[in-house]
Amino acid sequence: MNNYKKNLLKKRYNAERRFQWYGKIAIGLALTFLAVFMFQIFSKGYSAFQKTWIVTEVHYDKELLLIDAESPSKDDLENADYYDVAYKAMTSLDPGLPEEEDRQLIQMVSYKYETEVKDLLLKNPDFLGKIVPIKLTASDDVDQVHKGNYPRDIPEKNRRVNDYQLQIYDMLNERGDILSEFNISFFTSPDSREAELAGIASSFMGTVFSILVCLAFSFPIAVLAAIYLEEFAPKNKFTDFIEVNINNLAAVPSIVFGLLGLGILLAVFNLPRSTPLVGGITLSLMTLPTIIIAARASLKAVPPSIREAALAMGASNMQTTMHHTVPLSMPGTLSGTIIGLAQALGETAPLILIGMVAFVNTIPGTPVDPAASLPVQIYIWSESAERGFVEKVSACIMVLLAFLILMNLAAQIVRHKFEKKWS
Amino acid sequence: MSKIKAENVNVYYGSKQALFDVSIDIAEKEVTALIGPSGCGKSTFLRCLNRMNDVIEICRVEGSIKMDNLELNSRKLDVVRLREKVGMVFQKPNPFPKTIYENVAYGPTIHGIAQSKEEMDQIVETSLKKAALWNEVKDRLDEIGTGLSGGQQQRLCIARAISVSPEVILMDEPCSALDPIATAQIEELIDDLKKEVTIVIVTHSMSQAARVSQKTGFFHLGKLIEFGPTDKIFKNPDNQQTQDYITGRFG
Numbered sequence: 001m002n003n004y005k006k007n008l009l010k011k012r013y014n015a016e017r018r019f020q021w022y023g024k025i026a027i028g029l030a031l032t033f034l035a036v037f038m039f040q041i042f043s044k045g046y047s048a049f050q051k052t053w054i055v056t057e058v059h060y061d062k063e064l065l066l067i068d069a070e071s072p073s074k075d076d077l078e079n080a081d082y083y084d085v086a087y088k089a090m091t092s093l094d095p096g097l098p099e100e101e102d103r104q105l106i107q108m109v110s111y112k113y114e115t116e117v118k119d120l121l122l123k124n125p126d127f128l129g130k131i132v133p134i135k136l137t138a139s140d141d142v143d144q145v146h147k148g149n150y151p152r153d154i155p156e157k158n159r160r161v162n163d164y165q166l167q168i169y170d171m172l173n174e175r176g177d178i179l180s181e182f183n184i185s186f187f188t189s190p191d192s193r194e195a196e197l198a199g200i201a202s203s204f205m206g207t208v209f210s211i212l213v214c215l216a217f218s219f220p221i222a223v224l225a226a227i228y229l230e231e232f233a234p235k236n237k238f239t240d241f242i243e244v245n246i247n248n249l250a251a252v253p254s255i256v257f258g259l260l261g262l263g264i265l266l267a268v269f270n271l272p273r274s275t276p277l278v279g280g281i282t283l284s285l286m287t288l289p290t291i292i293i294a295a296r297a298s299l300k301a302v303p304p305s306i307r308e309a310a311l312a313m314g315a316s317n318m319q320t321t322m323h324h325t326v327p328l329s330m331p332g333t334l335s336g337t338i339i340g341l342a343q344a345l346g347e348t349a350p351l352i353l354i355g356m357v358a359f360v361n362t363i364p365g366t367p368v369d370p371a372a373s374l375p376v377q378i379y380i381w382s383e384s385a386e387r388g389f390v391e392k393v394s395a396c397i398m399v400l401l402a403f404l405i406l407m408n409l410a411a412q413i414v415r416h417k418f419e420k421k422w423s
Numbered sequence: 424m425s426k427i428k429a430e431n432v433n434v435y436y437g438s439k440q441a442l443f444d445v446s447i448d449i450a451e452k453e454v455t456a457l458i459g460p461s462g463c464g465k466s467t468f469l470r471c472l473n474r475m476n477d478v479i480e481i482c483r484v485e486g487s488i489k490m491d492n493l494e495l496n497s498r499k500l501d502v503v504r505l506r507e508k509v510g511m512v513f514q515k516p517n518p519f520p521k522t523i524y525e526n527v528a529y530g531p532t533i534h535g536i537a538q539s540k541e542e543m544d545q546i547v548e549t550s551l552k553k554a555a556l557w558n559e560v561k562d563r564l565d566e567i568g569t570g571l572s573g574g575q576q577q578r579l580c581i582a583r584a585i586s587v588s589p590e591v592i593l594m595d596e597p598c599s600a601l602d603p604i605a606t607a608q609i610e611e612l613i614d615d616l617k618k619e620v621t622i623v624i625v626t627h628s629m630s631q632a633a634r635v636s637q638k639t640g641f642f643h644l645g646k647l648i649e650f651g652p653t654d655k656i657f658k659n660p661d662n663q664q665t666q667d668y669i670t671g672r673f674g
Contacts, residue, residue: 315503
């Protein structure tokens with residue numbers, strides 16, 4: 001082998017080695033970014049799954065509750081006045097506190113503490129007249145102090161928790177009366193202006209309904225369009241034009257679809273504003289081209305030999321399509337659909353335009369109830385300054401990511417389960 | 424007796440002409456072999472007989488093809504009915520990715536041939552027996568047809584084709600993807616089938632044409648060069664080109 005050939009060979013090997021390194025570096029970078037992102041989200045958000053409680057004692061005094069009856073009924077308990085009882089439960093933490101300073105203690109629990117006091121008695125009517133321990137949701141500030149997110153060594157006037165409250169907190173903490181438990185209410189409560197009470201139930205249900213509506217609208221239309229275009233439509237300039245337009249539609253920024261939803265669904269058809277119904281239809285506009293493209297690709301991937309076999313048996317075009325081509329293309333179509341839905345799941349802009357950004361503190365029961373959605377909830381919370389919402393944003397992102405991962409997993413499973421071998 | 428009579432058939436793919444004035448008489452209950460080098464138009468002609476060229480949009484067929492006085496090259500013809508009478512077996516085995524039973528039962532189902540489950544079972548069994556596959560698959564009819572070996576798959580395709588009792592079966596190089604043993608089985612099968620059906624087979628194997636057919640047509644560059652009894656074509660052809668092809672001098 002002469003020198004020229006040797007050099008050429010060496011160059012070729014070097015080029016290949018270099019190319020492999022570029023690939024490895026690219027993957028390494030991508031993984032690093034992913035790791036940083038994940039670390040950010042998790043380190044900020046994991047504490048949102050913990051809820052801080054303050055334990056105190058409540059005396060269900062019949063006189064203070066304004067209950068006259070000897071053996072009060074459920075209604076009596078329901079209508080009793082819990083203000084004083086709840087107030088006393090908190091102020092009893094420091095009996096020496098002058099009355100005008102009592103707000104400092106009350107502020108350490110959520111504004112719903114009266115309801116919590118009431119709920120405990122409604123659940124256990126035999127507590128009436130007794131002194132029992134009670135768990136009250138700690139306020140956002142105490143919650144953050146307990147989670148160690150608030151520095152304590154800065155001057156008092158820069159702190160949201162004053163020295164007195166810190167003193168009470170330390171006392172309670174020493175007694176073991178500050179509890180940290182899994183935050184169930186994050187999943188069961190609707191949104192709230194108070195970080196310690198805010199949950200994702202309403203936005204989660206909003207997302208679920210939106211996705212279902214989106215699926216119900218986009219899947220049948222997209223699949224029928226794909227089947228017609230791929231199997232029946234004549235191949236001419238007009239169908240080419242449609243194909244180009246579908247591809248273009250897939251690239252239209254989602255906010256444009258939001259404007260369309262606003263202009264047509266809300267203004268012309270007068271559908272209820274801020275509802276998953278409108279959100280779902282708007283999202284389905286976005287999902288349609290994705291599903292059509294996926295469905296057409298998987299119809300195209302069905303080997304022509306299967307079509308020929310069916311046609312040669314005397315099956316009509318319709319029978320060939322419905323009996324053979326469509327079933328064989330379903331795995332691809334379904335996984336394309338799920339990926340389209342997963343895209344729709346993360347959409348924020350169009351939903352903001354059709355009003356799903358409204359503050360909703362009820363849990364929607366149907367697609368025509370006002371609701372938010374998970375990505376919009378992230379957007380809403382990210383605009384709030386309280387430290388409690390910062391961790392909630394990250395926690396909400398985690399839920400959204402989990403939802404996305406589940407859907408992509410479903411797409412994989414569908415693909416593997418229904419994929420059939422053909423020769 | 425003539426089953427299919429083609430007269431002056433011209434086929435165009437767009438502006439390219441693929442067949443030139445092909446006229447041929449295919450006799451009933453005989454095997455007619457079509458031979459010739461690749462791209463000579465023999466498959467194109469075969470696909471005219473069950474209108475499979477309809478699938479190709481740019482394809483245009485001119486001339487007359489009559490089967491029992493029924494004009495096949497007519498826009499009014501119901502291709503579904505035609506394909507029930509003219510079955511086809513393809514070059515590459517193409518069973519449906521369904522069970523063996525479903526593969527054979529598909530034709531009778533869509534044409535409404537079987538009235539009951541028992542009748543269908545009977546049709547499936549007879550078809551598989553005629554295709555010499557019954558003994559190999561009778562215990563696993565609910566297995567996927569694409570899981571069989573190549574030769575078995577092709578016999579399954581033949582069973583599928585005969586399940587609707589066609590009058591004609593077209594075979595487009597049915598053995599080109601098979602090993603010699605499977606090929607021998609298919610050839611035996613063709614011999615049996617010709618008692619009941621008319622068979623037209625396109626093949627690249629000269630020896631196969633000689634073994635299975637009674638008539639042979641030689642195509643070259645879209646023209647039917649010579650057509651006649653197989654013995655004559657192979658032993659004493661009239662045309663020099665046929666002679667050259669058969670002796671392996673070109674093609």
